[in-house]
Amino acid sequence: GGMLRLLLLSVILSTSVAIPLGGSSIEPDEGCLARFHAFRKEHSKRYASPKEEAHRLATFCSNLKEIDAINSRAGSTWKAGVNAHSDMTSGEFMSAFTMPKVPQECSATGPPISSLLDISAPLPTEKDWRNVTCGETSCVSGVKNQGKCGSCWTFSTVGAMESVHAINTGMMELFSEQQLVDCAGDFKNNGCNGGLPSQAFEYIHYAGGLVEMEDYPYVCGDGHCTTNGSFCMAKGLTPAVKVKTVVNFTEGDEKTMMKVIGLQNPVSVAFDVVSDLRHYARGVYQSTVCNSTDDSVNHAVLAVGYGEADEGGTPYWTIKNSWSEAWGNRGYFKILRGKNMCGIATCAxxxxxEVVNKRTKRHT
Structure with missing residues (x-):
C-alpha cells in the first residue's frame, strides 16, 4: 500500500500545474496536494477541465490555510475542518448557500408569547429535541440539503413545522419546501433569493396549509430555479398540516426562546453568516465580525436545543442547518447563547x- 501511495503522489506531483495567484505562480505543497486528492475521493469530486481543477486545488489550499489559522486562535471555542465545500471560494459559498441581505421586519407582532403558552414550568438545564422520540423516530427530521438556492428559509420553516407536528401527534411526517419556494411570494418571500420563516408561516396560515414532501418534492438544489422558484402547483393538493398562529419573539429575547425550546418545541431562527462559518467542524461558534441587526441576517436555520459546553461552560444553542450532513457536525452546529451572537435571536x-384530521394515504 505504501509503495502505491508513493507512486500516486509522484504521479500527482509530476502532473501538477503551477497555479497563477495574483500574478505570481505558486506550486501547491505536497501536503496540500495529498489532502486535495483525499478530499476529491471522499466527496467524489469531478471537475470539468484541467483549468477548473487547478482553480479548485488553489482554492482548497487557500481554505486549508484559513482552517489552520482558525484552529490556532488562542482561546477559541470552536474548531474548523475540511468539508464537502472546501473547494469553493468564500464568494462562491456565500452566493450558493446564503440569502442576499435585505432589511427584514423581524420584531414581534401579535399577542405576547406568555398569553399563548404555559412556560412557567421549571426549565431543563439542557435540551436536545433530537434525543426526544416522537412515535418511532426523533422529534427532529433528518438534515436536508438546500443545494444551490437561497431557500434556507423554507428548510427552517419546514423543519419547525415537522417538529411541532411530530411533538403534537407523535408522528414524524415530512413536508414540502418546494411549495414555499414556488408559492409564498405574496408574503415578501423570494424563492431562491431569500425569505423569512415568520413570513412563510403566515403564507401557510392564509393558504390553508402545507402539503407533504412526497406530494410536492424539492427540485431547486441544482441551481436551475429562478428567483421565485417556478409555477405554484399547490392547488388541488391536500394540505397535511395547517398553521393556526405565528409566534414571533421580541428581538434578542433569548430567555423566552430558551423557555419555548426547553418546554415546547424547536424554533426557527435567522442570523448573519460570515465567511469562516463555512469551515465549522465542532465546538461553540462565535465571531467578532458578524452583525446582529435585522438588516444583516442572511441565513435561516432551526434551533433544536441548548446547553453548556464542557470546556469552560460556554452556553450554546444547538442548530440544525440545511447544508447537508457533509457540512459541520453531521449537518449541525453550536453557536454562543446569551449574547444574540450573529443575530441568532433577532428573527426567531x-x-x-391546527389539528388536521389525518387523511387516509392512498399508496399508488
Missing part, C-alpha cells in the same frame, strides 16, 4: 398548528 419565530 415558530408556528402553533
Amino acid at each position: 419565530s415558530f408556528p402553533i398548528l
